[in-house]
Amino acid sequence: MTVEASWYLTLAAVLFTIGAVGLLIRRNVLVMFMCVELMLNAANLTFVTFARRLNDIAGQTAVFFVLVVAAAEVVVGLGIIVSIYRRRPGATADDIHGLKG
Amino acid sequence: MTNVLAAATIPDAVTFVFAAVICVVGALGVVLARNPVHSALMLVMTLFGVAVLFVEEDAQFLAAVQVIVYAGAIVVLFLFVIMLLGVDQREAIERDPLPAQRPIAICLGILGLAEVLLLARGRWPTGARSVSGALGSPANNVQLIGRSVFTTYLLAFEVTSALLVVAVVGAVVLARRPRHAPGDDDAPLGAIAEHDEDLDGPEAADPEATDPEATDPMVTGPDATDAGSSDAEAGGAEAGAGAAGAGEAGDGELAHSEVTGP
Numbered sequence: 220m221t222v223e224a225s226w227y228l229t230l231a232a233v234l235f236t237i238g239a240v241g242l243l244i245r246r247n248v249l250v251m252f253m254c255v256e257l258m259l260n261a262a263n264l265t266f267v268t269f270a271r272r273l274n275d276i277a278g279q280t281a282v283f284f285v286l287v288v289a290a291a292e293v294v295v296g297l298g299i300i301v302s303i304y305r306r307r308p309g310a311t312a313d314d315i316h317g318l319k320g
Numbered sequence: 321m322t323n324v325l326a327a328a329t330i331p332d333a334v335t336f337v338f339a340a341v342i343c344v345v346g347a348l349g350v351v352l353a354r355n356p357v358h359s360a361l362m363l364v365m366t367l368f369g370v371a372v373l374f375v376e377e378d379a380q381f382l383a384a385v386q387v388i389v390y391a392g393a394i395v396v397l398f399l400f401v402i403m404l405l406g407v408d409q410r411e412a413i414e415r416d417p418l419p420a421q422r423p424i425a426i427c428l429g430i431l432g433l434a435e436v437l438l439l440a441r442g443r444w445p446t447g448a449r450s451v452s453g454a455l456g457s458p459a460n461n462v463q464l465i466g467r468s469v470f471t472t473y474l475l476a477f478e479v480t481s482a483l484l485v486v487a488v489v490g491a492v493v494l495a496r497r498p499r500h501a502p503g504d505d506d507a508p509l510g511a512i513a514e515h516d517e518d519l520d521g522p523e524a525a526d527p528e529a530t531d532p533e534a535t536d537p538m539v540t541g542p543d544a545t546d547a548g549s550s551d552a553e554a555g556g557a558e559a560g561a562g563a564a565g566a567g568e569a570g571d572g573e574l575a576h577s578e579v580t581g582p
Contacts, residue, residue: 221377222332227373230340234344234347236429236432237344237347238351239432240426241347241350243428243429244426249359249402250359254350260366263386264374267374270455271455273448274454275449275450275451276452276453276456276465279455280469280473282382283385283469288480291483291486293394294397294488295487295494297398297401299494300405301401301494305497308405
């Protein structure tokens with residue numbers, strides 16, 4: 220018998236919290252982006268855990284789509300970051316306030 | 321706590337604890353590392369831990385995709401961008417425009433985690449079982465996911481292809497250098513004009529420098545060189561048309577020196 224699903228869900232919650240806190244406390248845009256990836260992975264772990272618990276393949280299919288969307292998101296996000304850094308090198312998240320009223 | 325872990329077999333429990341420690345340490349490393357390169361490598365560590373947990377939960381295909389796509393493609397993309405932009409320096413931690421934002425963020429995170437764990441204690445949500453197909457044995461995991469993607473979730477799969485095309489086009493548009501940006505220092509036309517000026521300047525000044533005996537070196541030589549270079553600089557300060565003007569000015573200077581030299 221494998222480990223209880225609640226342990227996996229707890230671990231996923233911990234990973235998600237670390238990612239969310241990191242997104243809030245870091246100023247480097249690239250590191251903030253990596254924290255978003257951490258949160259996505261925590262959600263993936265939850266999906267797979269419930270797929271096993273409910274004996275349903277749809278959870279793993281959802282993770283498949285999350286992976287695709289994460290790849291697209293990384294491509295567009297890094298494009299935005301590259302164009303930002305080209306205009307103002309060394310910019311942190313605090314320096315990007317061009318839309319502030 | 322211990323009885324839940326004791327319900328599992330020893331290898332499963334050991335694998336879970338090992339992978340969980342790897343995941344949490346890697347996640348903390350992503351957040352706490354000062355260098356973005358270290359953050360990316362710690363992210364690889366977390367992704368491998370999650371892949372081990374996927375194998376543990378009979379999701380072999382997703383574990384392979386996790387390693388190939390996430391650790392192999394996405395993190396490499398991160399590292400490429402870090403190296404390309406040269407942002408692998410330390411973050412200025414002392415310059416904080418939002419004081420007390422970090423402690424509040426940490427407190428909020430701990431509160432949210434405690435809330436989730438308290439609310440879900442003892443009654444993790446349940447649902448209908450095996451609605452869209454049973455999980456099956458680990459041997460036909462890929463087959464089951466493939467059947468699910470290409471039958472039940474076919475529309476989502478097609479929309480995903482459109483999403484990928486949009487993402488690729490968007491990345492190309494975003495990363496392309498703007499052609500005529502006002503106030504942009506490194507516009508391509510300016511670079512070409514400077515290049516032309518570099519080519520024209522020595523040509524205009526060379527006849528004066530190579531045969532100083534034909535003319536008076538004290539008066540005509542340095543004078544013509546100075547005039548040619550200053551003309552070329554004035555032309556290079558403008559855009560592409562200015563470069564052509566610099567070339568003409570250089571030619572005029574050359575003709576003038578040829579006429580007046582002998």
